[in-house]
Amino acid sequence: MSFIHAAFLAAGLAIAVPWLLHLTRKRKYLRIRLGSLQFLSPVVRDRHRMSRVEQWPLLIVRCLAVLLLALVFARPFFPKPSPAPPAAGESVILLDASGSVTEKQAEAIRKQAGEAIRNLPKSTKPVIAMVSDKVEIIPSLDAYQPIPGSPGGFTQAVDWIVDRAASAPDTMAAVHWFTDLQKSPLPSAPSRLWPSGLEVRIHPVLPPTDKNISVEQIDLLTPFGGDRWEIEARVRVYGMPGTEPLNLALVTQDGKQVTATTPPEGGTAHFAWEGKSKDGLLAGKVSVIRAGDSWSADDSRAFAFPTQEPKRVALVDGDPGESPFLSETYFLEKALHASAAGKALSPFRAMTSPKMPKVEERVDVIALCNVAGLSAANVRLLQTHLEAGTGLVFFMGNNTRATSFPAAATAGIFPKGLQISREPAHAFLRRSDLTSPVLSGMNAESVRALGLVALTHAFTWPADPEWKNVMEFDDASPLLAISTKQKIAVFTHPANREGSDLPLDQSFVPLVQGLFAHLATSTEAAGKVATVSNSIPGLDEKRAPGLYESEAGIALVTADVTESDIANADEKTFREVLGLPALDAPAASLAAPEKSDTSSHQREGELWPWILALLLTLLILESGLAARRIRQTATPDAHVH
Known part of the structure; x- marks a missing residue:
């Protein structure tokens, strides 16, 4: 048991007051002179004046009332044991593994993340995770590797953090997010409510340049071409374009090569050639010749189109x-x-x-x-x-x-x-x-x-x-x-x-x-048409962008077009659209809460309401005992001397 105002316990010394009152108070006698007793020795009368305690129940009740009153002002309570701090608090290390992160940026992320991990408190356990089309925990920084052409999963990362924090409350100390702050994958508004008090530190790793050339879309204009094919490829230039036209090459699955050009700022390249499709499928790849940027995954794009005879x-x-x-x-x-x-x-x-x-x-x-x-x-x-x-x-x-x-x-x-x-x-x-x-x-x-x-x-x-x-x-x-x-x-x-x-x-x-x-009914027996499956690189799709043949058909892996725009946002915007705490928000901590003066406020576990109730009960009892004593004193034949 503890006391909020322990000094009030000294008031318990007032217990002596009822004792003194009981010892010094004289009994009231009704004197009646009897002739047969007037010659007795005065010593007997002096014995009647000796101090002695009478009415023990009333004295005990009054003493207890004084003690309880002192306890009420002292405000005793039973302190609850403080919850034990987690055995190992988490600090989540989020590593951007999207296609917009180059190998040089990845090396800088490994270096900065390693330094952040070394600076963590000893009681904090680092949890390292890569972020792309989903979030995946990895055993160490050595396992971190950006995935060319994969999407930036900012929203997926926020969802993962929120769910993890909800499943294990009070165990997550902070989040360290290493990213290039790419603008294009950012949502228009936050998808989830960020956990209250959870600190997130952004570690920007900006791209080496703002220029990127991307083959974004390929369209087959002649699905019923027969032996005459036309394809359009849309090329986009991000950042400052050059001064020379862009040269592109189309290579079909059977080795046929066709070239085309676009203006320096990009545009639509048109390819036309004659040839036969294979098993009702026209497949190949369009590439920018000597793109010269740091993101090679989107410099080319594979295609596979089902075709029909006209x-x-x-x-x-x-x-x-x-x-x-x-x-x-x-x-x-x-x-x-x-x-x-x-x-x-x-x-x-x-x-x-x-x-x-x-x-x-x-x-x-x-x-x-x-x-x-x-x-x-x-x-x-x-x-x-x-x-x-x-x-x-x-x-x-x-x-x-x-x-x-x-x-x-x-x-x-x-x-x-x-x-x-x-x-x-x-x-x-x-x-x-x-x-x-x-x-x-x-x-x-x-x-x-x-x-x-x-x-x-x-x-x-x-x-x-x-x-x-x-x-x-x-x-x-x-x-x-x-x-x-x-x-x-x-x-x-x-x-x-x-x-x-x-x-x-x-x-x-x-x-x-x-x-x-x-x-119309074709007079030529239809051949076996291969099935085409489309996917983008990610933590599940480990293959690089390209065309893959198998017995099941054609697998087309293409880079995510949003990753081609490598323009980055500022940290304030990044936090706002993802619903992260502001830069000046108070940081969370796994340390013990600060002590505060609760002397003027109710503390959980206080006993004074119960003591006060007991005190009121004793006062009622004391009142009853005192009234009984008064009635006994007022009775004429109570004490006759």
Whole structure:
């Protein structure tokens, strides 16, 4: 037991006061003179005056009350044992292992971290960890090695520290963070709340220069190139550019090399060459020749793109006319070659001819555009193509003759009973079956747009179960019908501007490409296409940036583009965006807490409330005992002498 105000214990000497009161206080007597006792010796009367203690319970209670009152002012308490300091407090040593850290910076980090570890208190245990795409504890500084091309995991480091501090409270003394303060990986706002009172010391190791050249992105413009390939590589220069153009080299997987240049400040390099892809895959690497910076991991970038053979389309022009810009084949060719992927080429290769393709010619779709009719020989030729997997589509026009298709109808490649109106009328599209794969390029918006176009309605035929209408006019006659047995389609409207502006409508391109994509079937057996997996270097992915082949496919390891921007932030900004304590924040310590004067404040474990309660109880008891004594004294026959 301890006392906050031990001097008040001296007040316990006041216990003598009740003793003196009890010893000096005289008993009150009722004197009655009796004649038979008046001659007794006075000595007997003197004995009655001798001091003696009477009313022992009352005296004891009063003495205890005095002692308890002294204890209340002395404020006794039982001190709780101070928690034992941790056997070994932690100081976390965070080492930046991202791709922006060069080998020279890494050597400086090892040196500074070693000095910081030597200056730690003996009771503090250093915990060394590398920071990249995640945080990994390493056994010593010798195991620290930056990973070229890996990301900077500032947010992951903060999360790791917060979780570690929460799992073992009061064991982390401080955090020493050795980093290049790179700006690009920093978040816009803190992700976690930093532990209160946990000190973090930033040890900046700045880059040797502010210039870096990086190949950031590679795009294949011709995924359906066949044997003609075009690739664009975006090159970015950080820092002050030079004065000479940048030279780049593209090397394919089979050794083909192509060169290109960009301005000194970087830009887009364009590569074009002819060759074959391997197993449906175009792979290689684009590199900056003699980049001359300290970060070689992003001077080159590997690529691997799946490729497909373009769909070969034979456009048979049944009415070439005086100008090629007015024929159906012209508008169809433009629609097939249109691309929605920026500079990328379309998946179709259309060839226009007034004649039908021969059997030995490899085509995926044959389009008969405004042909007058089909002879028996042409029907047999078309049947041969159909048997080989070629698709067939008819685009009817003013040159079409109803009497010229009996042989085709008999062979089942054209509807039976074709009827042609003498005076074509305008009509509108009223129904479209968007569930049909023929309309895979269409959506509700494009169908709605097509429904507003005044079309020419001139062809129809009796209902036939072998032909299904995918698009219909107001009177339920077909605009687009497909065969239920073969890959054949019939479009009963001219594909040029004769009678309407259909080729100029926004729905024309998706309609044509969806139709031809459904009908196209490659006559060449598809080879085995290697699978491509993408990853970036890190603590899990140990391989350097590059292209790696295996039985499972192609592994593409590329540098993280954010690490190419080596501009650094100041320490104040670094702390703010990560939620770290400010530079002037008080430091935490594992030492014993400072002693403070708690004499005027409540201390945990004090006993005075209980003593005060006991004192009140004794005072009540004392009051009762004193009242009892007074009553006994006031009784006439209590003491008669």
